[in-house]
Amino acid sequence: MIEIRFHGRGGQGAVKGSDLLAMAAFREGKQVQAFPFFGVERRGAPVTAYTRISDDVIRIHCFIYEPDVLVVLDPGLMSAVPLTDGLKPGGTIVINTTLDKSAFPVTGIPDVKIATVDCSSIALRYGLGTPEAPIVNTTILGAVARATGVVSIDSVADAIRERIPNKPDLNAQAARDAYDRLHG
Amino acid sequence: MxxxxxxxxxxxxxxxxxxxxxxxxxxxxxxxKTASWRSIRPVIVEARCKRCMICWKVCPEPAIRPGDPPVVDLDYCKGCGICIAECPFDAIDSEKEGK
Amino acid sequence: MNAAETTGKRPFRLTLPEEEILSPGHLACQGCGAAMAMRYALKALGRNTILSIPACCWAVIDGPFPYSAAGVPVFHCAFETAASTAAGITHALSRLGREDVTTVAWAGDGGTFDIGLQALSGAAERNDNIIYVVYDNEAYMNTGIQRSSATPHGAWTTTTPTLQFKKGPKKNIMEIMVAHSIPYAATANIAYPEDLVKKLRKAQSIRGMRFLHVYAPCPTGWKHAPGLTVKIARMATECNVFPIYEVEEGVYTLNRRNPTPVPVAEYLKMQGRFHHLREEDVQFIQSRVDRDWQRLIKLEQAFGKAAGT
Amino acid sequence: MKKVLTGNFAAAYAAVAARVQVISAYPITPQTTIVEILSELVARGELAADFIKVESEHSALAACIGAQAAGARTFTATSAQGLALMHELIHWTGRARLPIVLANVNRAMAPGWSIWADATDAVSERDTGWMQIYCEDNQEVFDSILMAYRIGEREGVLLPTLVNLDAFFLSHTSQVVDLYDAERIDAFLPPYRPAVKLDVADPRSFGALTSPDYYYEFSFKIQKAHEAAAQAITETGKEFGTLFGRSYGLTEAYRCEDAEVVLVTYGTIAGTAKVAADRLRNRGVRAGVLKIRYFRPFPAEDVVRILGRVKAAGVVDRAVSYGQAGPFYTETRSVLPGAGPALTGFIAGLGGRDVSVADLESMFLQLREGKPSPLVWIGVKP
Structure with a gap:
């Protein structure tokens, strides 16, 4: 079982992102589970969401304490919250940032793989959100597919087209763009 | 059932x-049967009755059947006296039960 | 066999439908206005009627298990749910293709003016297809005469003893219902059964929330002889304590005007519940009755058919 | 057809699959998406039902009662404060023997305001005559609602059912749910045809004044109905397995055959407890889980049969009966013979506090210490 934890801010679509990742994995025949950290969500406030992907029935129903993958929709959160707590050795962090991965040193966890991509710019190019608040949840899933291999980019694009009612094709194309541009 | x-x-x-x-x-x-509730009994006096059927109309049970003259069903009349009070021709006498 | 039966002609005329749907043997007190109201209502509406009846006198009048006096299906529901239970019934009937059946919520003043007001307001706002009838005996009679918000100023009840009788006006339930913009609201009085039957039949011909406020004296709670039920009820309208009128789609119609209204004192003195009132209390009540009547006249002038819009 | 759905969507789609005819519900977090999706499906004509959008939960259940009594299959959903507001009518439904199905999203009671998981809301409705199911996952939510209609409408049962799903851990969690196909569901659940209903052709009064001469016997009959329900639940659960590939009973025993320690629990905690049992078995601890599906009728026979074999057992309650202990603990305790296993009552997860695999492992290990206690609060701050 692969456990993925999303970190974003209210309005960026982290919860929907965790759901779309589960949908993509489901399209590949996996058992899935996706759920938000059940806070009283307000725009701008830090948001956490979870995705579990497995070949077998998923029985566990608690938060993810030792994730295999972290997906960070807002780089500011890397320093604002204790985000890497519990990340498994050899785990992966996918970050939406204009910076190089060297800007995000992780200490205390061996063999962490960091992947960065400027999802905000990509999302804006496809008209997703506004310059003040780009919606990056679909875009970053392309990067997750590339960096982790848990799902294919085709499944991600299909899930987006199935579940996003507004601009489905542009969202899917943004994800493909991020997939292609990933600096891993 | x-x-x-x-x-x-x-x-x-x-x-x-x-x-x-x-x-x-x-x-x-x-x-x-609610006859036992009654302490007074309405008695329709045929000679004075004009067949207006107001007694039938106002009975809450209903325990008066319309007719020529109307008939009080003494199995059910509770003796409230509305028919006596409302009869415009004073054609219903009130009799004490068990006298 | 009398002459009428042999000729097939009857030497009398009935002003109400003859069929009795309500059966005798029910458990209403002697001279009960609420029993009369039901008898007339069923005559008007016929057997294709289903009732929801909450806690109120009628929960007892209908009779205990395994009996019923109503003659039509009755769902005995929780105190505050006459309207919401009826809403469920009418939606089920509609879904099951029984548009020919009339759903009636039948509640007392406590279940309508007080505890059931929220559910009634909800059903009215949704315009659920029910006829809501409140038989108003101006207090919680089934529990033994406690004040409700339908109890009029000046009245004695067991919770408004004579030393501290009910102060303040009766809640104007009609205005509350009219404010919901329902298609039909009317007052009626058991002393005018032909009018009551006519209004229920009119209500039956309309879809949506229809509301009838029916005046129904209670000899036990009002402390009058049971034989005087109809007289007192009639006098309530004749002295303008309980005007009878209709509001159809916001249009007011006064059904009865009294050229020389009976003084309210005449009405009050017939009932033990008002015997403690002093002369100035009676005058105060008279002034409020006059004021409310004038208000109603103005409503008719402003929003009646003659107003012309 | 399989879909990825939240528990709330699974509940709504189950109502659609059951072809309910009247819905009446009022929104409350975290149940709200159930009423939203049903509003949408009714508006689109995908469900041929009347949706009465009432002004309170009290009216929601009142309307369902009226509709069900008039012969329609009805559905409602609520949570916590809403369930508590319905309480009077919860009793009404049970005593009126109307097989209404209510999806309740288990949420904590205020104050302080909490929208998070806690079963105290539902457990408080214990004595109302309703059957109560607690679901572990979204498939079970869907399946349980379908079975609840079939079982509840059965002659000799005629009982309403509270189908419980944990706030957020199911209501807002997406999982794979098989929605089956409509033909098979229709064959499993025929249209609702009550023997007695509000019918102008057969006018009767329902629920009139009932003297002590009869009230007592009506109560006795509700008890008998629960006994009949226990049988119906077992039979229907097996039949469901034959038709749809998933069998259900009053309980589910997980790795209990050779267990030395067993945790009795319900809802989503049961699933996490299974994972904890698996991990402990890898470390040589023979752990098992007894999931209670039905709180009412209470599965006394299953509990006695399975716990009778083990040395020590614990009951994990995400609910509490203040002044006593966990409600499932006291129920379990009450049916076990004096010589039964040493039994410990754990309180965990109130108000949405997460119950982790590590928490459950610690409970299993505590059972092995042989010091049973009726009331252990897991993770309470010192």
Whole structure:
């Protein structure tokens, strides 16, 4: 079982992102589970969401304490919250940032793989959100597919087209763009 | 649910098995004669009765049948006296019960 | 066999439908206005009627298990749910293709003016297809005469003893219902059964929430002889304590005007519940009755058919 | 057809699959998406039902009662404060023997305001005559609602059912749910045809004044109905397995055959407890889980049969009966013979506090210490 934890801010679509990742994995025949950290969500406030992907029935129903993958929709959160707590050795962090991965040193966890991509710019190019608040949840899933291999980019694009009612094709194309541009 | 109705109209529900699943009525309140509630008895005086049927109209039970003259059903009349009070022709006498 | 039966002609005429749906043997007190109201209502509406009846006198009048006096299906529901239970019934009937059946919520003043007001307001706002009838005996009579918000100023009840009788006006339930913009609201009085039957039949011909406020004296709670029920009820309208009128789609119609209204004192003195009132209390009540009547006249002038819009 | 759905969507789609005819519900977090999706499906004509958008939960259940009594299959959903507001009518439904199905999203009671998981809301409705199911996952939510209609409408049962799903851990969690196909569901659940209903052709009064001469017997009949329900649940659960590939019973025993320690629990905690049992078995601890599906009728036979074999057992309650202990603990305790296993009552997860695999492992290990206690609060701050 692969456990993925999303970190974003209210309005960026982290919860929907965790759901779309589960949908993509489901399209590949996996058992899935996706759920938000059940806070009283307000725009701008830090948001956490979870995705579990497995070949077998998923029985566990608690938060993810030792994730295999972290997906960070807002780089500011890397320093604002204790985000890497519990990340498994050899785990992966996918970050939406204009910076190089060297800007995000992780200490205390061996063999962490960091992947960065400027999802905000990509999302804006496809008209997703506004310059003040780009919606990056679909875009970053392309990067997750590339960096982790848990799902294919085709499944991600299909899930987006199935579940996003507004601009489905542009969202899917943004994800493909991020997939292609990933600096891993 | 087939209730056993006695000759007097009352419903025979003696065993648990006779009962429906919830309290659903199986008979009419008509089996409940209310004559014993009465301390006065309305007596329609045919000679004075103009067949206006107001007594029939105002009876809350109903215990008066329209007719020529109307008939008080003494099985049910509770003796409220509305018919006596409302009769425009003073054609209903009030008699004390059990005198 | 009398002459009428042999000729097939009857030497009398009935002003109400003859069929009795309500059966005698019910458990209403002697001279009960609420029993009369039901008898007339069923005559008007016929056998294709289903009632929801909450806690109120009628929860007892209908009779105990395994009996019923109503003659039509009755769902005995929780105190505050006459309207919401009826809403469920009418939606089920509609879904099951029984548009020919009339759903009636039948509640007392406590279940309508007080505890059931929220559910009634909800059903009215949704315009659920029910006829809601409140038979108003101006207090919680089934529990033994406690004040409700339908109890009029000056009245004694067991919770408004004579030393501290009910102060303040009766809640104007009609105005509350009219404010919901329902298609039909009317007052009626058991002393005018032909009018009551006519209004229920009119209500039956309309879809949506229809509301009838029916005046129904209670000899036990009002402390009058049971034989005087109809007289007192009639006098309530004749002295303008209980005007009878209709509001159809916001249009007011006064059904009865009294050229020389009976003084309210005449009405009050017939009932033990008002015997403690002093002369100035009676005058105060008279002034409020006059004021409310004038208000109603103005409503008719402003929003009646003659107003012309 | 399989879909990825939240528990709330699974509940709504189950109502659609059951072809309910009247819905009446009022929104409350975290149940709200159930009423939203049903509003949408009714508006689109995908469900041929009347949706009465009432002004309170009290009216929601009142309307369902009226509709069900008039012969329609009805559905409602609520949570916590809403369930508590319905309480009077919860009793009404049970005593009226109306097989209404209510999806309740288990949420904590205020104050302080909490929208998070806690079963105290539902457990408080214990004595109302309703059947109560607690679901472990979204498939079970869907399946349980379908079975609840079939079982509840059965002659001799005629009982309403509270189908419980944990706030957020199911209500807002997406999982794979098989929605089956409509033909098979229709064959499993025929249209609702009550033997007695509000019918102008057969006028009767329902629920009239009932004297002590009869009230007692009506109560006795509700008890008998629960006994009949226990049988119906077992039979229907097996039949469901034959038709749809998933069998259900009053309980589910997980790795209990050779267990030395067993945790009795319900809802989503049961699933996490299974994972904890698996991990402990890898470390040589023979752990098992007894999931209670039905709180009412209470599965006394299953509990006695399975716990009778083990040395020590614990009951994990995400609910509490103040002044006593966990409600499932006291129920379990009450049916075990004096010589039964040493039994410990754990309180965990109230108000949405997460119950982790590590928490459950610690409970299993505590059972092995042989010091049973009726009331252990897991993770309470010192």
């Amino acid at each position: 087939k209730p056993k109705i006695r000759k007097d109209g009352t419903v025979a529900v003696e065993k648990t098995g006779d009962l429906p699943d919830m309290p659903v009525s199986m008979g009419s309140m008509k089996s409940n």
